[in-house]
Amino acid sequence: MGIAPSFRFQTSASPMHHFIMLRSQLMDSDMDYERPNVETIKCVVVGDNAVGKTRLICARACNATLTQYQLLATHVPTVWAIDQYRVCQEVLERSRDVVDDVSVSLRLWDTFGDHHKDRRFAYGRSDVVVLCFSIANPNSLHHVKTMWYPEIKHFCPRAPVILVGCQLDLRYADLEAVNRARRPLARPIKSNEILAPEKGREVAKELGVPYYETSVVAQFGVKDVFDNAIRAALISRRHLQFWKSHLRNVQRPLLQAPFLPPKPPPPIITVPAPPSSTEEHPGRLLEDPLCADVILVLQERQRLFAHKIYLATASSKFYDLFLMDLGPEEEEEEGAKKEEEEGRPRRAPPLCGRDLLMRAASFDVCESSEGEATGPACGPAPATGP
C-alpha cells in the first residue's frame, strides 16, 4: 500500500518552502485516484438525526477515542468529514486500508439526518451505503424500513447497503447517569426503548443486508463496519470490472463477533471492626460449651469443647471425620436381622459409626507405623457433641 509520507513543518524552512510542500502533499492525496491497484471507495453514511453517524465517521477517520461523558457533552457538526481528506493529512492517511489483500482509500461522506433534506449530492456515485440507527431509539430503526432504505434504492439502486445499530454501549449503561450527563434539551433515554440485537437482525434479514453493531465509547465494531462495507463495495465492483484480478480474494461481508459486555464492578463486602470488649471476642467460644459442636474427651476424664469448622479447616483428618456417616447403628442391625430371617447369607457389616470414627481418630497417630497398630488405644477418642 502506498502511503503519502507524513509531513511536518521544519522551523528553518521558509514560508515558500512550506507552501510548496503543502501543495505537493495535497497533490499527493489526489493521486490516490490514479494509483494502480488502490481502490477508492465512496461510502455514504445515512440515518436519522443524532443516531451517531458523525461519531462513527470520526472514530474511523481520526481514531477519535472519547469517554462517554466527553462524548455526551460535545457535538461534532455534520458534513464534517466530506472535505477533510483534502485538508487533513491524518484523515487522508487513515482513509487507507488493506482488506483481503486489496489496498483501498475509503472516502466517508457524512449526511444530514433530517428527512426533508436533499441528499442526492451525497448519494451520487457512492460505492456502498452505511445505514445507521440508534439501539436506544426504536423510531430510528422504524425509519430504516419506511424512509431510508427506499431513499437509498431510489438514488443508488446498485450500491450495497450495510445496516448498523449505533450506541451499543447504552444497552449496558446506567441510563440514569447517562441522562443526567446529556445536554439539557436532549430527550431522556428510557430503558424500555433499548432495542435487543434481534430487532436489528430481523430488519437486516428483511432487507437482505449485513448487520453490525457499534459503540464509539466502547470502541467496538467500528472496524467491522468499515472493513465489511469495503468488502461489499469491492464485491460489487468485481462484478462490474471483472478484469481486476487483484479483487479475486475479496470475501463477502463477515459475521460480527458478539460484544462482551463489561463486567459489573465486584461487590463490596464490608468487614466489621473486631469487637472491642473481651466478652465478644471469638476466643470466648473456646470456653463456652453452649457454642461448641464437638467435645473431645481426653482419657475419659477431661472434656475439651471444640468447633467443627475450626477443626475441619485446621486438619483434613477432621474434615474427613465430620463427613462420615455416624448415624445410628441400630438400623444396620435391623437390616442384618431381616436378611437372616429371609435366609440370605449375612454380609460383613460395613464400617460405620463408631468403627469409622475410631479408625479415623487413630489414623493421625498410626499412619506412620504402616498398619501395625490398630484399635482404639492409639489416641484420644473424639465424640460428637450436642
Ligand SMILES: Nc1nc2c(ncn2[C@@H]2O[C@H](COP(=O)(O)OP(=O)(O)OP(=O)(O)O)[C@@H](O)[C@H]2O)c(=O)[nH]1
Ligand atoms: N453512548 C453513546 N453515545 C453516542 C455514540 N455515538 C454517538 N453518541 C451520541 O449521539 C449524539 C449524536 O451523535 P452524532 O454523531 O452527532 O449523530 P448524527 O447521527 O451525526 O446526528 P446529525 O448530525 O444530527 O444527523 C452524540 O452527541 C453522542 O451524545 C456511542 O457510540 N455511544
